[in-house]
Amino acid sequence: MKTGITTGTAATAAAKGALIKILKGVIPDKVDVVLPDKRILEIPLILKNDMVGVKKWSGDDPDVTDGIEIFAKVDFTKDDGVVQIKGGEGVGVVTKPGLQIKVGEAAINPVPRRMIEENLKPLLPEGVGVEVTIIVPDGVKIAEKTFNSRLGIVGGISIIGTTGIVKPMSLEALIQTIKCEIDVLLASKVKDIWLVPGNIGEKCLKAFMDVETVIVSNYFEDALNYLRERQVEKVGVAGHPGKIAKLAMGYFNTHSKNSPQANSYIKKVLNVDDDFNTVEEICGKYCFDKIAEEVSKKVKERYGFSKVDVVLFDMKCRLVGKFYD
Structure with missing residues (x-):
């Protein structure tokens, strides 16, 4: 290389x-x-x-x-x-x-x-x-x-x-950018920071509430660790349940190479009897509040935040689940 x-x-x-x-x-x-x-x-x-x-x-x-x-x-x-x-x-x-x-x-x-x-x-x-x-x-x-x-x-x-x-592979640069963005928000006295995986999650969340976001891609673990390092007590997480549910499963690097699909977990938690190929298929049929609550619990358990709010959207930016701690 x-x-x-x-x-x-x-x-x-x-x-x-x-x-x-x-x-x-x-x-x-x-x-x-x-x-x-x-x-x-x-x-x-x-x-x-x-x-x-x-x-x-x-x-x-x-x-x-x-x-x-x-x-x-x-x-x-x-x-x-x-x-x-x-x-x-x-x-x-x-x-x-x-x-x-x-x-x-x-x-x-x-x-x-x-x-x-x-x-x-x-x-x-x-x-x-x-x-x-x-x-x-x-x-x-x-x-x-x-x-x-x-x-x-x-x-x-x-x-x-x-x-x-x-050096080949820009992961280090991406993580550093995430940390820099957190530093900027904290220096600006922002107290309500939300982590989103990408542009769609950010767009959906900002249409729903006026908050500051940090795009973390798949690297929730690095972002959450850094927030705790900076002594942040409260954090929000938002995005599509197909990705965000992986946090409740204990996978904080949500890339498909590092984590399984969340389908089976979601099916179990929500008591879904129907077969489905994608999480998006059931977003309009089931309420994902329980998934949002489980995500909040796991993030707090893993990182020690005092408060973790979670909001979930489908691909059309429709609210499908929420949990306010």
Whole structure:
């Protein structure tokens, strides 16, 4: 499996290339970037519209930023040895508290900022500093495919990465996004957080009540563990009973590879005599309040929440079951 580079590594390489360009008047084909663990990566450079950049690659990771072009503009300042870092076109701006970056600043995370600073400082002539502006021409368009808007980051993508390397399988990144979204809600003093598996669950719930949601896909276990880690006492869970019932069965990673179908369990709990192929078939014929109650009990038992509310919808967003703790 091939690895890739983070947006932070791409931005660092672009900034180093841009600095070499104004120092020497030439642009190297490649630059060496020192990663946080002190390994060195050789990154190819590109030149467009007189700007030095990098075409990011993600390896075998399904990343929406794969192939995106990240550029840097470097200007000298009179601040001896100081590397200032700004976000330009296509780099998002933080608008909500709870993230690693302050509200109002460019969404360039601490590790990429440190990488840029540490890779550029050794090249600076005595008595000068630099202002580095990171530019992502397609950043606004690409950001629409990310979680940035949910995190309160507007106007472009984030420059991120903790190791500088993108490893195949973006599960770690997804879990981190879930945690970030929870952090943002808690920093905004939201007390009523609901977990939903996906967009349909979110749409149904928000049509039913005015609450804040976190999309967790199949990873309820990671989200619930983190909420308890953050000392949250109350949580809501909503979605289709075919998936949410798996929580009552004790499966908190609800992916089909990690959990059985809930049909038999639902049939037993609701005393369903009829045969059915899918849970959706019986959503209009039976009340799922008992399933919602069992989900609440199991989540409290497993994680120690004081209160767990559960709301269940069919695929047409019709309410089929609820339990308010």
